[in-house]
Amino acid sequence: MSERTTARDEILGRIRAALDGVEAGYDVPPAPRIAPLADVVAHFAERVADYRAVVERCSAADLADRVAAALPGGARVVVPPGLGVEVPGATVDDGLSAAELDGYDAVVTEARVGIAETGTIVLDHGPGQGRRAITLVPDLHVCVVRADQVVADVPDALPLLDPGRPHTWISGPSATSDIELDRVEGVHGPRTLVVLLVQ
Numbered sequence: 001m002s003e004r005t006t007a008r009d010e011i012l013g014r015i016r017a018a019l020d021g022v023e024a025g026y027d028v029p030p031a032p033r034i035a036p037l038a039d040v041v042a043h044f045a046e047r048v049a050d051y052r053a054v055v056e057r058c059s060a061a062d063l064a065d066r067v068a069a070a071l072p073g074g075a076r077v078v079v080p081p082g083l084g085v086e087v088p089g090a091t092v093d094d095g096l097s098a099a100e101l102d103g104y105d106a107v108v109t110e111a112r113v114g115i116a117e118t119g120t121i122v123l124d125h126g127p128g129q130g131r132r133a134i135t136l137v138p139d140l141h142v143c144v145v146r147a148d149q150v151v152a153d154v155p156d157a158l159p160l161l162d163p164g165r166p167h168t169w170i171s172g173p174s175a176t177s178d179i180e181l182d183r184v185e186g187v188h189g190p191r192t193l194v195v196l197l198v199q
Contacts, residue, residue, distance in 0.1 A: 041116070044119065048119040053172045053193040055197060060198055067142060071087075071108075071140070072105065075140070077106045080107075083130075107141050109135060109143055110144045111123055119172070132166060144196050146198045
């Protein structure tokens, strides 16, 4: 190896030599798809619960009562503009600062889509979903997911999302582990996630 040849040049040279004579381009087989689920909504509820989230099913008529029941008494609640459910006493977010949001106990939002295979809720921050900050700062997130928003897997979800909007993908309450693998919740977002599944 000459003085001017670096280890990187040598490695790349070996790769080029190994690929010499190999035809460029090849067909990539399609990714295998999951077999259709018999009941995507039930599978979604099961997977969300696996992440230590609270999942409750309700009707549209019962939704306001279920939201109220999910919120602790006396809790300060923030909601996004355009939320499709009445939350008495809640503050509508008008660009509250992170410090102001830190004074709220809970947030109630809607979701854009729920993914059954991964138990993931996706927000693309349209009406009723709010800014990303309001879903990360309060300690409790109550999220409304309609049964018709639940799809089987990620490839089914992507076409439903607006690529021009930011996305927040939520799989259970915020959690992390320290070096001894002790689970700590609420470090990067809400400590508690309540999913109200409207059927």
